[in-house]
Structure formats: C-alpha cells, structure tokens
Amino acid sequence: MTRVPRLAVVLNRLQLASPILVASGTFGYAREMADFTDFSSLGAVIPKTVTARPRIGNPPPRTVETASGLLNAIGLDNDGLAVFITEHLPYLVELPTAIIANIAGHSLEEFQQMAETLDATQGLSGLELNISCPNVSGGIDFGTNPTMAGQVVERVRQATSLPVIAKLTPNVTDIVAVAQAVADAGADAVSLVNTFHGMVIDWRRRRPVLGNTTGGLSGPAIKPLALCATWKVANAVEIPVIGIGGIATIDDVMEFLVAGATAVQIGTASFYDPGLASRLVSDLQTCLRDLGLDSVGDVIGTLELPESSAAARS
Numbered sequence: 001m002t003r004v005p006r007l008a009v010v011l012n013r014l015q016l017a018s019p020i021l022v023a024s025g026t027f028g029y030a031r032e033m034a035d036f037t038d039f040s041s042l043g044a045v046i047p048k049t050v051t052a053r054p055r056i057g058n059p060p061p062r063t064v065e066t067a068s069g070l071l072n073a074i075g076l077d078n079d080g081l082a083v084f085i086t087e088h089l090p091y092l093v094e095l096p097t098a099i100i101a102n103i104a105g106h107s108l109e110e111f112q113q114m115a116e117t118l119d120a121t122q123g124l125s126g127l128e129l130n131i132s133c134p135n136v137s138g139g140i141d142f143g144t145n146p147t148m149a150g151q152v153v154e155r156v157r158q159a160t161s162l163p164v165i166a167k168l169t170p171n172v173t174d175i176v177a178v179a180q181a182v183a184d185a186g187a188d189a190v191s192l193v194n195t196f197h198g199m200v201i202d203w204r205r206r207r208p209v210l211g212n213t214t215g216g217l218s219g220p221a222i223k224p225l226a227l228c229a230t231w232k233v234a235n236a237v238e239i240p241v242i243g244i245g246g247i248a249t250i251d252d253v254m255e256f257l258v259a260g261a262t263a264v265q266i267g268t269a270s271f272y273d274p275g276l277a278s279r280l281v282s283d284l285q286t287c288l289r290d291l292g293l294d295s296v297g298d299v300i301g302t303l304e305l306p307e308s309s310a311a312a313r314s
C-alpha cells in the first residue's frame with residue numbers, strides 16, 4: 001500500500017493540516033469561493049483585512065494589470081471589526097479549516113484593542129498582523145521600522161492567547177532586521193512578502209492609472225524577489241516563515257519550501273483560478289510521493305548552496 005505523505009505543519013503554537021494557505025485580500029470572506037474550493041484541504045483561510053472601523057478604501061480605478069502581475073490600491077476597503085464579527089466570522093469558523101484573522105490598525109492601541117476583541121470570540125486559530133499594506137497611510141509605518149513592528153507584536157501578544165503572525169513589507173532596506181524584531185517580540189511566525197510599491201502611467205493623458213497614484217505589485221513578477229526574502233529570513237530567524245509572492249504552480253510551492261518556508265500563501269493566482277489552492281494541496285502530495293518522502297517537513301529548508309556561495313556566507 002502506498003503511503004500518503006504527511007502535510008501537517010507546525011508554526012510554533014499554530015498547527016495546520018496543510019502548508020497551503022490562501023492570502024488575505026485575495027479570497028474575500030470565503031463565501032464567494034465555496035463553489036471552487038475544498039476548504040478541508042487547505043491549511044488555513046486568511047480573510048480580507050479588517051480594520052477597527054469601516055473603510056471605503058481608495059478612489060477608483062483600484063486595480064490594473066501589469067506585465068506578469070497585478071497592481072492594486074484597494075485601500076483596505078471593509079465594513080469594520082463589528083460587522084466582521086457578526087456577519088462574516090460565524091460563517092468562517094464553521095469551515096473545515098483553520099481561520100486566521102488579518103487585522104490592521106493605525107496605532108498600537110488600536111491593534112491591541114482589536115486583538116482583545118477577537119480573543120473573546122470563538123473559533124479563530126490565529127491573528128495575522130497587517131503592518132505592511134502599501135496602499136494606506138499609517139499602518140505601513142509599523143512594518144518599515146523594526147522597533148515599531150516589534151512593539152505592535154508585543155502589544156498584541158499581551159492582548160491575546162491566539163498565535164500571532166506578522167505580515168512583513170518588502171519595501172525596506174533590511175527585511176531580516178524587521179523579521180528579527182518581531183521574532184524577539186514574540187511573533188509565532190512571519191509571513192512575507194506583501195506587495196511591492198509600483199505605478200502605472202497613462203502617458204497619453206499624463207496621468208497615473210490608479211486613483212491612488214501608486215499601488216502594490218503582486219503576481220509572478222515578484223516571485224524571485226519574494227523567494228529571496230523568504231530564504232534570507234528563514235536562515236536568519238528562529239520562527240517559521242510563510243512565503244508569499246507569485247505562487248501559482250507546484251514548482252513555485254516547492255521552491256519556497258526548499259528555500260525555508262514552512263507554509264505558503266496563494267494570493268493573486270486565486271483571482272484568475274479560484275480553485276488553485278485546493279489543487280496545489282493534491283499536487284503537493286503527489287510530488288512528495290513521487291520523491292519517496294514521508295512528510296512535507298522532509299523538503300523544508302533543504303536548499304544546498306554551491307561551495308563558493310556557502311564559503312562567502314560563512
């Protein structure tokens with residue numbers, strides 16, 4: 001009898017049945033994906049970012065397709081925490097997978113208050129802290145400053161018993177420094193990367209295409225950059241890394257796992273292929289079985305560097 005490879009992963013206090021997650025902002029609140037997704041196959045669903053109060057988001061146009069990517073400036077459009085708890089959370093926590101709420105605040109106090117409120121609810125498996133959205137003012141400042149990023153994590157850890165994941169921005173000089181700061185502050189894991197600052201111009205009209213002027217670039221175009229950041233952080237901090245950025249195939253998944261990611265999030269690809277995340281779980285099992293491996297853990301962090309490169313890093 002052929003042994004089925006084990007897909008379960010552990011991110012400190014967070015235990016997931018699979019390393020394939022869906023990224024916040026790309027999966028709505030899951031209802032709209034029900035016809036396309038086998039939720040039981042996923043490691044977790046991370047619904048759209050929630051803020052303390054309702055936000056109308058940025059002016060349109062909010063998205064524009066680019067070469068091998070998508071530029072978005074949604075601006076965290078959402079109905080606020082109270083509506084999330086009463087209208088969306090009851091449906092989410094009944095799904096046969098882990099639910100990790102993604103929250104964003106404009107101050108340390110707001111992050112802490114939101115964490116306290118969600119800690120009192122039932123059914124959540126963890127919190128992901130959006131300290132890295134490039135399309136709003138305020139929250140991005142936390143993710144670009146190691147000290148501030150650490151303070152957010154510290155305040156949230158004081159407010160909740162839930163596992164805490166810090167979602168990091170790539171728009172910094174040294175992402176490893178930020179990752180180390182949130183690790184030292186008590187984060188259970190880091191997810192990286194969020195989108196890269198980008199811009200599209202209609203040169204004939206002499207105007208930016210996005211209503212917000214700039215936006216966040218995601219999709220295949222950022223994969224090499226996200227993969228490099230994942231590898232750097234995974235080799236520098238003791239907490240697990242969740243890789244994000246341009247993942248659309250089983251080869252992409254395997255690259256991130258080999259680079260050191262314990263799990264991955266599927267983002268932009270869900271827009272054009274809503275059932276992709278579920279299929280990738282099956283593809284991952286097949287890949288591991290073909291390699292003769294018993295567990296996904298046998299792949300994680302197995303990158304072998306050329307001797308010259310290894311010597312240069314020592």
